[in-house]
Amino acid sequence: MTRPRPPIAPVMAGAVDLSALKQRASTPDGASPGVPGGLEVTEANLEAEVLVRSSEMPVVVLLWSPRSDSSVQLGEVLAGLAAADGAKWALATVNVDTTPRVAQMFGVQAVPTVVALAAGQPLSSFQGMQPPEQLRRWVDSLLNATAGKLSGTADTEQAEQVDPALAQARAHLDNGDLEAARTAYQALLDADPNHAEAKGAVRQIAFLQRATGHPQDAVAIADAAPADIEAAFAAADVEILQQNVAGAFARLIGLVKRTAGDERTAVRTRLIELFDLFDPADPEVIAGRRNLANALY
Structure with missing residues (x-):
């Protein structure tokens, strides 16, 4: 079932998603329960990993919930297709329970919802579980529609790789080591007071460390x-x-x-x-x- 293209609002400027950080603190591997494969989308990485990346290849975004069995099943099928296709397209996942603002940006009305983007724009979308063979045809049509039309922005990844300090800070965060991440980001901020990612990360990690220390009641x-x-x-x-x-x-x-x-x-x-x-x-x-x-x- 296809529905109108969802609106995508501007991404949060330099913010680190609180719910994602909280999840990393409790699950150090940073994995989303129940959905194999695919990059987990947060407010912090939406622009770089979805909007910008879609200039290189189609990005298929699965908006899902662990409370929905069909969401988990759809995630498994899409992950298998992505693995089979190599680097022809990318799979990204949005947990609507822990990242509601990103879900709102996509205008999601029900889960699971799948949105395909290219060059920063939504191309196609559908709701609900689909048979594997129909998903295969849908992905193939997406690849055919975008063949030769995406210029690519590989410089983005290369630019990030030349800063090992930033990569290390992100690695600490992905591993759930908030104190090490805060120290690493603070060093970046000391060297460059205008470093947007470091500024947002230091502020939000400090909040998370404080907030998770409060009693549950x-x-x-x-x-x-x-x-x-x-x-x-x-x-x-x-x-x-x-x-x-x-x-x-x-x-x-x-x-x-x-x-x-x-x-x-x-x-x-x-x-x-x-x-x-x-x-x-x-x-x-x-x-x-x-x-x-x-x-x-």
Whole structure:
């Protein structure tokens, strides 16, 4: 079944996906459970590994959920086709449960959904499991449609390979060693204060290390003690890990309204730190900043 091409919004600028980092911390191999093969897409690597890479070869993006058996089955078939075809096309996977913003960028309405891109543009898409032979024909038609039309941007990978320090930082992150990754990215940032990836990584790894240290019932603790600023900070961190970004912002904005002096300054500072974890153009960040301004003035 084919449906209209989904809109793809601008990728988050220099951000490291929090849910992906959290998953790496708990599963050091960084693998997505249930889906073999394919690059796991996050907000951080969407542009480089999907949009830019699609200038070299077609990229097939599977938007899936481990809760969906058909998603897992489709992932297995696509991975087998990708392996059989060698480097003719690339398979990428988006876990809609842990990376909802990327799913929203693709306009996904149900899982599994498959979107094929070339030269940064969606070419074809479908929903639901398809018979293997039909998937084979679909991939072949995709390859035929793009044959000789993609100029390739191999320089991207070569440019990344010439910076061993960046490669090492990424390797630490992929291995789930957050402290080593933070140290490596900080060294890059010390050498180049404008290094976008290092700046975003240091900020978000520091957040993740702090947030994962909070008790699991941090939200309940804060709800029971609405005047406890530190409890509110912990609860907001946990809510962001749980993808409840709007709730985290609302919690601290409410606290801004109830505090004054140094306490209000501390809450405002923490809110700004949380805003900086995301793309400034994110609608929730825009709304959060507006609500903070209203609370302050």
